[in-house]
Amino acid sequence: MSNHSDAGIWFSKRWENFWFAPSDGTNLAICRIIFFLGLAIVYPAELLSTWDMIYYAQWGDVPDYFNRGLSGPFTWLGLEQTGYDNLRILDCIFFIALIMSGIGLFTRVSTLVVFLLGFYLWGLPQCFGKIYHTTAIPVFMFAILAASRCGDRISIDAWIRRKIGWSSPVHLKSEGAYTWPVRLAWATFGLCFFAAGVSKITLGGWEWLLSDQMKWNCIAHHYNEYRVAKWTLPIVCLPGFSPIASAATIVFEIAGILIIFNSKLRAFVVANLTLMQIGIWLLMGVPFTLWLVSYVFFVPWDRIFRYRNDDTELA
């Protein structure tokens, strides 16, 4: 047998094992619960702040002159700003759909509604002023969960199915139907961080790495609307802070592409990316709360809760 067929068989085995390893769906179900209910908590909690992620209905009042459009699917689909009353209704439906997706009620429909409305409601603010990238990852997660069978386990739908004598097809567990959504979430995360790292290298160059730009960036956030504690100023002014922080940022963002390769490597890279985003929150006041909720996909929940068999349910 020649080497190229060996390589092909090896790659094929690895591909199948990564994306479609057998899983009973517990991990995916717990990710679904925590992700959607976590967003349902974070989303209204941000009503207490003044960020543009809140008060969606009021996007209907923003003058059309300020709308510079949004390149990409949002414009290609002809989506436009609608009025205050319509946005209020859509916002309420979105919030209800988040809750329903979290508890697993009419999951296929509710996750689809979350994706469609999330895409519109979270895309609309990006048409005004500048794009805030905190919403991109959750929208990808919405799409992944909407296309998956995340409601087959630990859900009201599953309970109803058992009561009326239905069950999910058993073959789905062995075919990886509950594995690929979580793995695709990993890959998406990795790709987004990799993109950020490549941008810093190609757009910032050596000057981004070696100058004091990171220090002045952190200090600049004290001069704008971000709430940054004063005690962080001496930290960012430490000698060597800027190049070390810049280098670490680039290394861990580029390393995001390695998330899919090995569990220990994944844990190391994800832990450092989490710390990086927490660090950005502390030093710059930029809350990546929506991204932090999305980290739920990296936690091996099924190992934590140790399910013994298919019929065991979380109390």
Next chain:
Amino acid sequence: MNQPDKSKLLNFLRCSMCISVIGWIAAGWLFPSLLTQLYESSYGDTLRLSRYPLERWLKQWNSVWARGLIVGSIAWLAMYAISSERFRNWYDRFSPLSSSSLKPPRSRRSRAPFYFLGAIILIGQSVDILISREHWPFSHFPMYTGIQTTDYVRYRVDGVLADGTEISLTPYFVPLSPGKIGAVVVNRGNRDLEKHANRCAAEYFNWYSTSRELGRHDGPEITRLKIYHLQWVLQEDASNLDSPLTTLVSEFPLTGKNE
């Protein structure tokens, strides 16, 4: 294992990798001069190159070239690694398979959502990474790629009350964050800056007044709205936070000197 086949494949991959990397590096060297000649020729108008300065096209090409080199190098190294038996053996020890035998799916269509979605995400993100563009939610995530110096500017929108007092109107323009309030003023595209700034002031004034009438906020009535440009030289202790260099950019209604 067929040794001649193995070495043939590896040699083929090595050659292809070298040729493509050298070709890409050569393109990076030759393309800018070709682009410059095109720009200055009559074809430049045909291809609508003249809508942006040449420097902008060259900067865009440099970014695409660098990204292509990074992504292409990683892709080639990955293919070369997979074709190496030594690497495969090492990787099998480093990351053992969790399942030795997997059942093939009953129907290939069951995997259609994965392949469809995966292709969209991979292709969309890859294109935006390579051409450094944003097609939300796909993006090359260019956050904080700029070089921040000690010069810092932002904009503030103030309202003038009947007694002449000026107050900040930032809290009343929710959902626009203060950053977006300023970004709206800056994003003028091809529009005249002064005309655009005056229009922004008028739009902010009308928005504030209309929202107040509709009960969206409880802000005071204003007679005039002003947009200020604030500038600081950053200090390590942020001691000059309250004393920016303030310049009036525009106001509404316009006074005689602004018309």
